[in-house]
Amino acid sequence: MLQLIVAVLLVWLVWATVDNTIRNLRAQGIASGFGFLWNTAGFDISQSLIPYTSTDSHGRAFLVGLLNTLLVAVVGIVLATVLGFVIGVARLSRNWLVSTLASVYIETVRNVPPLLMLFAVYFGVLKTLPSPRNSIELPFSSYLNLRGLYVPRPIWDEGIWIVLLALLVGIVAAVWIRRRTEKKRIETGEQGTVLLPVLACVLGLPALAFVLAGFPVTFDVPQLGRFNLKGGLVIMPEFMALVVGLTLYTAAFIAEIVRSGILSVHKGQQEAAAALGLHDGQVMRLVILPQALRVIIPPLTNQYLNLTKNSSLAVAIGYPDLVSVFAGTTLNLTNQAVEVVLMTMGVYLFLSLCTSLFMNWFNARVALVER
Amino acid sequence: MKLNPEIDRTSWQVALEWVRCNLFSSWWSSALTLLGLAVSYWVLWAVLDWAVFTAIFTGSDGSACRIPGAGACWPFITHKFKLFMYGRYPVEELWRVNLTYVLALGGLVPLMLPRVPGKLWLSVYMLVGFPIIAYFLLTGAEWLGLPIVTTDLWGGLLVTLVVACVGIAASFPLGIILALARRSDLPLIKWLAIIFIEFVRGVPLVTVLFFASVMLPLFLPENVTFDKLMRALIGVALFSAAYMAEVVRGGLQAIPRGQFEAADALGMSYPQKMGFIVLPQALKLVIPGIVNSFIALFKDTSLVLIIGLFDLLGIVKQAAQSDAKWFAPQTAVTGYVFAAFVFWLFCFGMSRYSAWLETRLNTGQRH
Numbered sequence: 001m002l003q004l005i006v007a008v009l010l011v012w013l014v015w016a017t018v019d020n021t022i023r024n025l026r027a028q029g030i031a032s033g034f035g036f037l038w039n040t041a042g043f044d045i046s047q048s049l050i051p052y053t054s055t056d057s058h059g060r061a062f063l064v065g066l067l068n069t070l071l072v073a074v075v076g077i078v079l080a081t082v083l084g085f086v087i088g089v090a091r092l093s094r095n096w097l098v099s100t101l102a103s104v105y106i107e108t109v110r111n112v113p114p115l116l117m118l119f120a121v122y123f124g125v126l127k128t129l130p131s132p133r134n135s136i137e138l139p140f141s142s143y144l145n146l147r148g149l150y151v152p153r154p155i156w157d158e159g160i161w162i163v164l165l166a167l168l169v170g171i172v173a174a175v176w177i178r179r180r181t182e183k184k185r186i187e188t189g190e191q192g193t194v195l196l197p198v199l200a201c202v203l204g205l206p207a208l209a210f211v212l213a214g215f216p217v218t219f220d221v222p223q224l225g226r227f228n229l230k231g232g233l234v235i236m237p238e239f240m241a242l243v244v245g246l247t248l249y250t251a252a253f254i255a256e257i258v259r260s261g262i263l264s265v266h267k268g269q270q271e272a273a274a275a276l277g278l279h280d281g282q283v284m285r286l287v288i289l290p291q292a293l294r295v296i297i298p299p300l301t302n303q304y305l306n307l308t309k310n311s312s313l314a315v316a317i318g319y320p321d322l323v324s325v326f327a328g329t330t331l332n333l334t335n336q337a338v339e340v341v342l343m344t345m346g347v348y349l350f351l352s353l354c355t356s357l358f359m360n361w362f363n364a365r366v367a368l369v370e371r
Numbered sequence: 372m373k374l375n376p377e378i379d380r381t382s383w384q385v386a387l388e389w390v391r392c393n394l395f396s397s398w399w400s401s402a403l404t405l406l407g408l409a410v411s412y413w414v415l416w417a418v419l420d421w422a423v424f425t426a427i428f429t430g431s432d433g434s435a436c437r438i439p440g441a442g443a444c445w446p447f448i449t450h451k452f453k454l455f456m457y458g459r460y461p462v463e464e465l466w467r468v469n470l471t472y473v474l475a476l477g478g479l480v481p482l483m484l485p486r487v488p489g490k491l492w493l494s495v496y497m498l499v500g501f502p503i504i505a506y507f508l509l510t511g512a513e514w515l516g517l518p519i520v521t522t523d524l525w526g527g528l529l530v531t532l533v534v535a536c537v538g539i540a541a542s543f544p545l546g547i548i549l550a551l552a553r554r555s556d557l558p559l560i561k562w563l564a565i566i567f568i569e570f571v572r573g574v575p576l577v578t579v580l581f582f583a584s585v586m587l588p589l590f591l592p593e594n595v596t597f598d599k600l601m602r603a604l605i606g607v608a609l610f611s612a613a614y615m616a617e618v619v620r621g622g623l624q625a626i627p628r629g630q631f632e633a634a635d636a637l638g639m640s641y642p643q644k645m646g647f648i649v650l651p652q653a654l655k656l657v658i659p660g661i662v663n664s665f666i667a668l669f670k671d672t673s674l675v676l677i678i679g680l681f682d683l684l685g686i687v688k689q690a691a692q693s694d695a696k697w698f699a700p701q702t703a704v705t706g707y708v709f710a711a712f713v714f715w716l717f718c719f720g721m722s723r724y725s726a727w728l729e730t731r732l733n734t735g736q737r738h
Contacts, residue, residue: 003559010563017590024589095400096393097407111718112711113670116684120711123691124704309575316677327581337585345574345582352573 021338028335036334037062043329045320047236058330065325066347072242072321073308073351079247080307081300084254091259102255109252115313117249122241122317129237132228141221143229149240152219153233159216166209170201177201238319242311250307254300261296262288301359305352312348322347421701422708436699444705447697451690455709458526458681464518467508468529474501474508475536483724485731502540509533522600526681528713530600534607534672534682539665541608546615547654551645553616554623564616571613576674580606584678603675611668618660622653655732662725666718673714684710 025032037059044054049067052060091102109117127146130136135143135150143150174197181194210216222232265288273287314321315328322344331340380388395401425442427435436444448455457468478497481487511519525533552564571579583606588596597605626649634644654661676685687710691703 003557006560006563020592021589024593027593093400093403094393094396095403095407097411098403101407101411107719108715111666111670111715111722113673113684113714115673115676116707116711116714119684119688120704120707123688124707127703128700312575312577313674315577323575323577323581327578331581331585337589341578341582341586345570345578348575348578349570349573 025338030335032336032338034339036330036336036339039334041330041333043333045325047239047320058326058334061330062322062326062343065320065322068319068325069308069311069314069321069323069347072239072246072311072314072319075243076246076250076307076311077304079243080250080254080303083247083251084303085258087251087255088258088262091255092262106252106255109249110256114245114249114310115316118241118245118313118317121245122237126237126241135224135229143222143224143232145229146237147229147234148237149235150222150229150232151235152221153231155218155220157216157218159213162213163206163209163216167202167206170203170205173205174198174201236319238314238317241317242314242319242321246307246310246313249310250303253303253306257296257299257303258292261292264295265291297359297362301356304359305355308351308355309348433697433699433702436697436701441699442701443708444697444699444702447691447699447702447705448709451697454690455527455683455686457529458686459524460520460526460529461518461524464511464520467511467517467520471505471508474504485728498540502537522598525600527686528683530675530680531669531672531682531684533600534604534675534680535665535669537604538607538611538668538672541604542611542615542664542668543661545608545612547619547650549612549616550619550623553620568613568616571610572617576607576610576671577677579610580674580678582606583609599678599680603678603680607668607671607675611664611671614664614667615661618657618664619653621660622655622657623649625656626653658732659725659729662721662728666721669717669721670714683713 022032038057040055041058041061042054043061045052045061045064047068048064049071050060050064052064087102087105090098091106093099093102129144129146132143132145132147135145138144141152177197178194184190220231220233222229269287269291270283273283278286311321312323315324318324327340327344331337334340394404421442423442425440426445427438427441427443428445430436430446431450433444433447435441435446453462453465457465460468478493478501482490482493482497487493507515507517509520509525510522511517513519549564549568552560553568555561555564580603583602584599587602587605591597630648630652631644634648639648672682673684675682676688681689687706688703690697691706
């Protein structure tokens with residue numbers, strides 16, 4: 001009975017919404033449909049991973065925004081994970097000063113809105129940097145100024161393929177060496193060292209190829225002209241602010257997750273491992289981390305999703321991410337509110353779904369280690 | 372650290388022992404301590420230098436803050452304090468805002484202290500009585516002799532608190548209903564709840580706010596219009612209801628089956644079973660989670676500036692960027708530090724309260 005009432009209400013709600021929307025759209029003279037995606041966009045985007053000019057379509061602008069969002073998310077996730085693990089372990093340190101500093105950081109950052117951190121980094125720091133003419137000089141002929149960070153842009157010659165090939169061969173060889181050592185360990189109980197041969201394969205082989213191919217790379221170095229810097233690779237201040245702000249914010253949450261994960265491993269496990277004669281590094285790597293990871297991964301996934309969703313705050317500082325380009329500029333130019341907002345939401349839903357599927361798969365793999 | 376009580380050590384020796392154990396137990400630990408000392412010295416010095424030693428404390432405009440090497444520009448905060456707290460709310464009506472705060476505290480403080488009796492009536496006051504009073508006090512009512520103050524004049528901390536409180540008050544019951552619906556046996560209701568919750572949790576609040584501000588007006592008949600604040604409130608409430616629902620569901624799942632079955636065996640109806648048996652236990656279990664989502668909601672209120680409302684962060688940003696009188700290199704930073712401190716105070720307060728409540732409830736249940 002209740003279901004029937006709900007069903008009737010739902011149908012009525014959907015019908016009324018659609019009816020109102022159609023009537024409102026007609027009153028404002030907006031044609032619905034996705035045709036606008038093929039129309040000329042007519043606006044520039046300050047950062048784009050694929051070639052884009054203002055004569056390209058709105059659909060391509062959508063793609064540019066999407067790629068920019070993904071770029072921030074990937075860079076942010078990697079940095080936040082590293083920083084978060086460091087702070088989380090520091091929080092558990094037996095050293096009083098280190099653990100206090102870590103908890104001060106966590107308690108400060110967790111209780112401040114991420115948007116405020118973005119503003120502080122962007123308007124407070126990056127926008128008060130000197131003009132290009134008075135750029136701050138950094139090592140490796142890099143420059144920092146109001147317009148961003150200028151670093152040398154590597155230009156790859158043809159010989160780079162040899163290096164990439166060497167890297168591929170090196171990785172395959174490293175995996176093979178590790179498998180063989182592992183097999184030998186299980187059969188004979190001998191602890192072989194894998195670190196050196198693996199490093200030699202993964203780093204040494206490409207380095208050798210690099211030298212043999214005759215250093216197939218040149219750098220486009222930024223030159224300090226009279227008014228501006230020429231050449232080089234420019235990292236936008238908006239991008240830096242977004243990455244720094246999101247990394248600092250998310251790292252505090254990841255640190256707490258790492259801490260609770262490590263604490264969840266019973267102390268007896270550590271003592272038993274030590275009693276078996278494993279040294280500190282082995283205890284952490286072979287006994288504690290595999291068990292802690294099982295507790296850490298589900299909430300960690302949530303934090304990755306949160307970071308991706310928080311990257312939409314870009315709209316507030318003008319970094320051309322999906323929301324800023326598509327739900328901002330395109331929406332204002334075309335007035336296609338329904339299509340644009342639904343497409344934007346759809347992208348985030350899809351990303352959420354993909355991340356959680358991947359993490360579920362990874363989680364299942366880690367969970368299987370249990371014997 | 373010594374177990375032998377006969378050894379009488381001076382406090383100096385105890386302190387030295389503590390330092391050795393906790394700061395210099397190994398060469399690695401010693402190196403970390405030195406690094407930590409260097410970092411804390413550098414950070415503390417930078418903060419003190421900026422906030423106190425080179426800071427400007429007096430001045431009627433930004434000219435004093437424009438001298439080279441000046442630190443924080445505190446007069447910016449003191450001169451704009453009223454703006455940051457109330458926005459452009461008419462000065463002669465400010466007592467209404469303050470009275471609302473007093474009424475809110477009058478209900479909240481006794482509600483938050485576990486010893487005070489009469490929780491039920493206090494809850495009814497906070498959930499029903501207070502919102503009505505606050506609504507008329509803040510927006511105004513001609514029949515009470517209170518001039519109307521339109522919401523575009525509201526701003527600063529007032530908007531932050533209004534969005535947060537309405538969000539909390541609306542998302543709590545909504546979240547409970549959604550959680551119950553998700554656990555329901557009726558497939559249609561269950562799937563509607565799942566779709567809603569997963570959809571909202573999968574998208575960022577920014578897009579929900581965009582949805583509320585540009586799509587909601589399209590969905591409604593032409594003669595129905597909401598003002599901007601109302602649209603933001605709807606967006607925030609729906610958004611946090613989905614998160615609240617997941618927290619409450621966690622609590623519902625922790626209640627043993629026997630409790631449900633016992634209630635059924637006693638012949639209780641569904642509302643009786645949930646209202647008297649299941650929910651009181653489930654909600655008590657997830658108080659930390661609920662407070663956590665309140666904290667998240669409080670921080671998220673800052674996002675309403677994206678759709679053009681002036682909450683605390685929005686009004687600080689606007690004042691720092693568009694008031695030429697106060698233009699100085701450190702004005703913006705000073706404003707953001709001030710806003711960060713206010714946000715931090717509220718969020719940290721809530722998290723401490725939740726931790727305190729958790730230990731209190733735990734001690735009662737531990738056998």
